[in-house]
Amino acid sequence: MSLLQSTQLRAEPTAAAARRAFIRAWPELQNPAAWLVALILVIMPVIANGFFLIEIFGTTLILGIIALSLMFLAGYGGMVSLMQLTIAGFAGYMVAVFGMSGNANISLGWPWWLATPMALALATLFGTLGGALAVRTEGIYTIMITLAIGAAFYYFTNQNWAIFNGHTGINTVATPNFWGVDWRADIAFYYVTLGVAATCYFAVQYVSRAPFGLALQGVRDNPRRMAALGFNTNAHRIAAYAFAAFIAALGGVLQVWNYRQISPGSVSVGACIDVLIIAVVGGITRPVGPFIGAFIFVLLRTFAIDLLVKFGLDGNRFRLLIGLGFLAIVFWSSDGVIGLWDQWRRSGKAATTRSGGGRHG
Amino acid sequence: MDSVAQRLSAVGAGAALELRGVTRLFGALAALTDVTITVRPGERRAVLGSNGAGKTTLFNCITGDFPPSSGTIRFFGEDITQFPPYERIRRGLRRTYQISALFPGLTVQDNVYLACRGVSRGRFSLLRPGQNDALMHATETLVQAVHLTAVKDQRVAELAHGQQRQLEIALALAGAPRFILFDEPAAGLSPTERRELIEILTSLPAHIGYIIIEHDMDVALRVVESVTMMHNGRIFKEGPPREIESDPEVQELYLGAGHE
Numbered sequence: 001m002s003l004l005q006s007t008q009l010r011a012e013p014t015a016a017a018a019r020r021a022f023i024r025a026w027p028e029l030q031n032p033a034a035w036l037v038a039l040i041l042v043i044m045p046v047i048a049n050g051f052f053l054i055e056i057f058g059t060t061l062i063l064g065i066i067a068l069s070l071m072f073l074a075g076y077g078g079m080v081s082l083m084q085l086t087i088a089g090f091a092g093y094m095v096a097v098f099g100m101s102g103n104a105n106i107s108l109g110w111p112w113w114l115a116t117p118m119a120l121a122l123a124t125l126f127g128t129l130g131g132a133l134a135v136r137t138e139g140i141y142t143i144m145i146t147l148a149i150g151a152a153f154y155y156f157t158n159q160n161w162a163i164f165n166g167h168t169g170i171n172t173v174a175t176p177n178f179w180g181v182d183w184r185a186d187i188a189f190y191y192v193t194l195g196v197a198a199t200c201y202f203a204v205q206y207v208s209r210a211p212f213g214l215a216l217q218g219v220r221d222n223p224r225r226m227a228a229l230g231f232n233t234n235a236h237r238i239a240a241y242a243f244a245a246f247i248a249a250l251g252g253v254l255q256v257w258n259y260r261q262i263s264p265g266s267v268s269v270g271a272c273i274d275v276l277i278i279a280v281v282g283g284i285t286r287p288v289g290p291f292i293g294a295f296i297f298v299l300l301r302t303f304a305i306d307l308l309v310k311f312g313l314d315g316n317r318f319r320l321l322i323g324l325g326f327l328a329i330v331f332w333s334s335d336g337v338i339g340l341w342d343q344w345r346r347s348g349k350a351a352t353t354r355s356g357g358g359r360h361g
Numbered sequence: 362m363d364s365v366a367q368r369l370s371a372v373g374a375g376a377a378l379e380l381r382g383v384t385r386l387f388g389a390l391a392a393l394t395d396v397t398i399t400v401r402p403g404e405r406r407a408v409l410g411s412n413g414a415g416k417t418t419l420f421n422c423i424t425g426d427f428p429p430s431s432g433t434i435r436f437f438g439e440d441i442t443q444f445p446p447y448e449r450i451r452r453g454l455r456r457t458y459q460i461s462a463l464f465p466g467l468t469v470q471d472n473v474y475l476a477c478r479g480v481s482r483g484r485f486s487l488l489r490p491g492q493n494d495a496l497m498h499a500t501e502t503l504v505q506a507v508h509l510t511a512v513k514d515q516r517v518a519e520l521a522h523g524q525q526r527q528l529e530i531a532l533a534l535a536g537a538p539r540f541i542l543f544d545e546p547a548a549g550l551s552p553t554e555r556r557e558l559i560e561i562l563t564s565l566p567a568h569i570g571y572i573i574i575e576h577d578m579d580v581a582l583r584v585v586e587s588v589t590m591m592h593n594g595r596i597f598k599e600g601p602p603r604e605i606e607s608d609p610e611v612q613e614l615y616l617g618a619g620h621e
Contacts, residue, residue: 210486214475217464224426
């Protein structure tokens with residue numbers, strides 16, 4: 001048999017094979033739970049009032065998008081970047097600087113449809129440059145260098161008054177208003193956020209099986225072999241940072257529209273680390289993880305205070321709960337909540353097969 | 362009889378691979394010292410030598426995993442000494458690793474697909490390959506060529522050792538290889554698997570040359586036309602297999618232990 005030249009092997013792409021490939025490509029379409037979650041998210045405005053819609057679900061989706069960008073880098077690329085929130089915050093600042101806000105001395109007053117693409121482009125560039133620095137390092141040094149970028153940006157925004165307006169930040173940022181719709185009204189904004197989150201989720205899922213995403217996983221598993229297969233591994237890593245930066249920037253734009261203001265507090269080192277906690281608590285092997293993590297984080301942040309006060313404790317200790325939850329999840333699962341979920345399902349399956357076998361025996 | 366030796370020492374303008382005075386230092390330790398080798402296109406050669414003779418270091422210098430400390434490397438006439446590994450691979454150089462260097466979390470098919478993608482355009486493509494993607498067909502052909510079709514959807518971590526070795530070879534055959542470096546491809550293979558390996562090597566198209574590092578003389582001498590003996594990071598002897606095998610110095614140095 002002659003190797004490399006036997007091309008007779010044209011497997012008939014039967015309908016069944018195509019169907020299998022489709023299912024493998026989009027596993028969530030086969031999952032009734034995923035359909036249920038999607039349905040609930042779509043009809044949420046009917047169920048939830050404005051507070052829940054925006055403060056809980058809108059915020060969850062926005063934080064989820066930012067954490068998703070970290071999941072993409074860490075899960076598929078093996079690069080833990082602590083600057084994803086910084087990129088998001090940079091995009092938010094750019095929306096405020098190029099668009100309209102209460103600080104007329106700073107904002108350039110561009111319409112939203114010009115300011116937003118500008119913010120996305122600049123934030124993506126920012127993330128790509130940061131990534132180009134970070135790919136020179138590995139492991140803990142990547143964490144350190146991205147944390148340093150995050151910390152530097154935080155202190156810079158604090159001290160720079162010409163663009164970032166120092167520690168007061170930029171307030172009353174204008175939000176899109178067209179086709180007779182105020183897109184920052186609760187229900188409209190919820191759907192915008194949901195649409196962006198779903199697009200990012202499916203984009204990450206799709207790209208993970210595209211040549212770029214597959215190669216990124218190859219670079220994660222064995223960069224030396226990837227180079228020996230013809231891949232420029234550093235270029236691939238930088239491209240991954242660019243892709244993730246764009247996703248984080250989308251989250252940042254939504255965040256500044258949500259709060260209508262941005263200040264150094266939004267890009268603090270603590271907030272950078274929150275994104276890491278969200279991603280790790282949710283799980284970084286699948287794109288759904290960051291959204292689960294964000295949901296848990298937002299619930300704790302919102303309700304832990306009341307809960308603690310009810311038990312006669314200081315409400316400001318809610319971070320203690322988050323920290324304990326983080327420790328517990330990392331202790332029992334290497335892959336956050338989705339790891340726990342997988343373990344639970346596997347043990348359930350094992351139990352049923354065991355009992356089934358018992359009946360036959 | 363002498364023609365092979367002449368060709369080996371000839372300064373080949375049309376050489377596939379030409380190393381001139383290649384030295385590689387690790388600190389004060391010279392892993393390779395002044396290695397000069399010329400390999401014709403399509404030539405198949407074995408590199409023999411005891412552990413620490415510098416065989417794998419030689420491969421690492423050629424592929425650029427560790428660039429040489431001094432000396433030049435030409436690939437089909439082009440000076441590739443300063444090229445990063447991926448540039449060398451894109452020019453038709455391939456290698457396999459002594460210890461399988463695969464992607465354990467990905468399936469067999471994905472591993473081979475990556476190899477095919479690495480030496481073609483669209484490495485950064487954000488679009489998934491469709492049903493009629495040319496590289497998907499190339500992937501399937503290659504998977505079949507190394508007898509792994511039955512396990513193509515399995516994760517590599519679940520494969521048996523022999524299957525991983527076969528996959529290792531498949532990755533080196535992706536695209537249009539012009540010259541391949543095989544680093545102990547038979548390591549840990551059963552006799553049956555060795556026969557399959559020999560079949561794969563001997564059925565390679567004639568224009569593809571290779572260098573093979575192999576301790577098993579039965580494998581090595583059956584698939585090559587010339588042999589380079591290395592010792593302590595230097596070229597010790599070059600010649601056709603029979604000549605090397607019967608050389609008393611070589612026997613004393615290397616073959617003696619294995620051929621009692």
